[in-house]
């Protein structure tokens with residue numbers, strides 16, 4: 152017997168049956184939903200200079216996200232360091248204080264604890280360039296690793 156296809160992608164059942172996986176799914180839904188919030192737009196607007204240009208508040212890099220070659224070339228004359236690329240690829244919205252604190256894990260946190268950390272005030276948000284974001288992410292990963300190691304040590 153062949154399976155009937157409804158044309159809609161179905162998420163595997165284990166995601167709904169495993170509470171940790173379900174929490175992960177809800178957390179990613181919250182993250183996506185947060186993009187529709189005024190807090191998100193305000194943080195983004197702070198980095199926007201106008202004319203499709205964003206400026207990273209962290210390193211000062213300016214990025215042209217528009218489609219016009221002509222405009223970009225013109226702007227390059229004024230700022231030879233001006234970068235160019237798709238906004239979604241070049242910029243990231245970052246929670247300054249991360250959603251999950253360094254010394255904790257998603258696993259041990261409840262959705263009630265996580266929700267206000269996702270839907271945070273715009274002052275805790277920054278719209279930064281990809282380079283700054285990946286640098287921050289790797290520093291955070293190190294801090295998490297250290298916190299985990301410390302916890303393990305303290306247990307002994």
Ligand SMILES: [Zn+2]
Nearest residue numbers: 207210280283
């Ligand atoms: Zn930057």
